[in-house]
Amino acid sequence: MSDGSPPTAPAPAATSPTAARSAVVVGGGLAGITAALALADAGIRVTLLEGRPRLGGLAFSFQRGELTVDNGQHVYLRCCTAYRWFLDRIQGAALAPLQDRLDVPVVDVAKPVGRRLGRLRRDPLPVPLHLGRSLAAYPHLSLAERAAVGRAALALKGLDLADPTLDAQDFGSWLAAHGQSARAIEALWDLVGVATLNAVAGDASLGLAAMVFKTGLLSDPGAADIGWARVPLGELHDRLARKALDSAGVRTEVRTRVTSVSTNDNGGWSVRVPGETLSADAVVLAVPQREAHDLLPPGALDAPERLLEIGTAPILNVHVVYDRKVLARPFLAALGTPVQWVFDRTDASGLRTGQYLALSQSAARDEIDTPVAELRERYLPELERLIPGTRAAEVKDFFVTRERTATFAPAPGVGRLRPGARTKAPGLYLAGAWTATGWPATMESAVRSGVSAADAVLGTLGRPRPRHLFEFEEAA
Numbered sequence: 001m002s003d004g005s006p007p008t009a010p011a012p013a014a015t016s017p018t019a020a021r022s023a024v025v026v027g028g029g030l031a032g033i034t035a036a037l038a039l040a041d042a043g044i045r046v047t048l049l050e051g052r053p054r055l056g057g058l059a060f061s062f063q064r065g066e067l068t069v070d071n072g073q074h075v076y077l078r079c080c081t082a083y084r085w086f087l088d089r090i091q092g093a094a095l096a097p098l099q100d101r102l103d104v105p106v107v108d109v110a111k112p113v114g115r116r117l118g119r120l121r122r123d124p125l126p127v128p129l130h131l132g133r134s135l136a137a138y139p140h141l142s143l144a145e146r147a148a149v150g151r152a153a154l155a156l157k158g159l160d161l162a163d164p165t166l167d168a169q170d171f172g173s174w175l176a177a178h179g180q181s182a183r184a185i186e187a188l189w190d191l192v193g194v195a196t197l198n199a200v201a202g203d204a205s206l207g208l209a210a211m212v213f214k215t216g217l218l219s220d221p222g223a224a225d226i227g228w229a230r231v232p233l234g235e236l237h238d239r240l241a242r243k244a245l246d247s248a249g250v251r252t253e254v255r256t257r258v259t260s261v262s263t264n265d266n267g268g269w270s271v272r273v274p275g276e277t278l279s280a281d282a283v284v285l286a287v288p289q290r291e292a293h294d295l296l297p298p299g300a301l302d303a304p305e306r307l308l309e310i311g312t313a314p315i316l317n318v319h320v321v322y323d324r325k326v327l328a329r330p331f332l333a334a335l336g337t338p339v340q341w342v343f344d345r346t347d348a349s350g351l352r353t354g355q356y357l358a359l360s361q362s363a364a365r366d367e368i369d370t371p372v373a374e375l376r377e378r379y380l381p382e383l384e385r386l387i388p389g390t391r392a393a394e395v396k397d398f399f400v401t402r403e404r405t406a407t408f409a410p411a412p413g414v415g416r417l418r419p420g421a422r423t424k425a426p427g428l429y430l431a432g433a434w435t436a437t438g439w440p441a442t443m444e445s446a447v448r449s450g451v452s453a454a455d456a457v458l459g460t461l462g463r464p465r466p467r468h469l470f471e472f473e474e475a476a
Helices: 030-041 081-089 129-136 143-157 171-177 182-197 206-217 233-247 289-295 305-309 372-386 388-392 443-461 471-475
Strands: 022-026 045-049 061-064 067-070 075-077 103-108 116-121 226-228 251-253 260-263 269-273 276-280 282-285 312-322 331-335 341-344 355-362 395-408 428-430
Touching: 022 030, 022 269, 022 276, 030 045, 030 081, 030 233, 030 282, 030 443, 061 233, 067 233, 081 443, 103 182, 116 129, 129 143, 143 182, 143 206, 171 182, 171 206, 182 206, 182 331, 182 355, 233 251, 269 282, 282 289, 282 443, 289 305, 312 372, 355 372, 372 388, 372 395, 428 443
Parallel strands: 022 045, 022 282, 045 251, 103 331, 282 428
Antiparallel strands: 061 067, 075 226, 103 116, 260 269, 269 276, 312 355, 312 395, 331 341, 341 355
16 A cells, blocks of 8 residues: 555564564554554554543543543544454444444424424435435435435535645635535535534635545445444443453553654664653554654654644534433434534443433534533533423533534645654654545554554565455445
């Protein structure tokens, strides 16, 4: 697999082709877990270091009384073949199943429309006919707007994702130039794009937006079928992941923060943590871009300051527990309200009575620091407009979780800032959703980055790929 980065010098030769080789992976999010599993499966002796008390990075769970809460709602699509491979590898696929067929209820509560339900769902037909009937009947757009959406989709399908000029353009301007009204952008393009890119169309790179829509909606009829965890994320990304790591022979250390990474006198690497210095033939930095910048030794990247130019974008999650069941659907999307997406997390949380709803609010820069009391005053009335069953229900709990740096900002020009897996320092590699995977900041991007880093390590150390590691490429 090519990661688009310049070739690196080879690592020092081993004493024999079969000599035991070692690697340290810094960071226990999805990228780091993936890299560690892949390297261990190839016979590399691996140590995984994570500063937090758990694995999973920014896709984790915590306890609030008897409630098990995900810090935010995470979903994936059928086209996310790398993350699906990851779920299989940790034996968690059955706990995060996919829809049989894409079906998204979209409720519009804008005045004077009132409350109107539409659906985005696919038929068992080839692309682009699979969405034709749904779009033709979509009540949130006029007939002329639906026709214009179809023309824009065909134009989008014709874009070359390898064209570097797409990265410098913003998606909103492209949509406007292709006849998309403000209503069409709100009711369709941003409905999907904000949730996947964590930015509105005007703030998103055309390259990344085109990748999302071409891959998810215009590649294969089932590509956009939605999957999500029916258990807490910690069950997948911490417990099952740690079990898989243990079985693979990975030494996993949490609450262990790396303070420096440097070359040693033997031509390998020294990784310093409080009270210990670990030696390794290779190191993978699977940490956020700012942390990677601080750990990189001089000369590892031509322009390390570019990592600091990769912006971040927040996600706000609003959590509401009612005394009764108020929503019959597993999830819905909303228009005409600040509410974006609502998910039923009752069963996954362990709640025995009532219903627990989680609101996922992407691109939440204007609200990320808003006090809880103010958010309560804003969102509870909106939920009453959106979900009639809430009007007679009692709110038993209301709280928020905030991820101020949830993703990298997919702004125009970000593509030139994202480095590949290889650095100029022999034996040092990068992983993370922010690296040059071609995907926006998703679980899929994180897993792909871990695979790319592991592939680069194995190539340098002269080790063959584990046979199963790249199965997802064939399924793509």
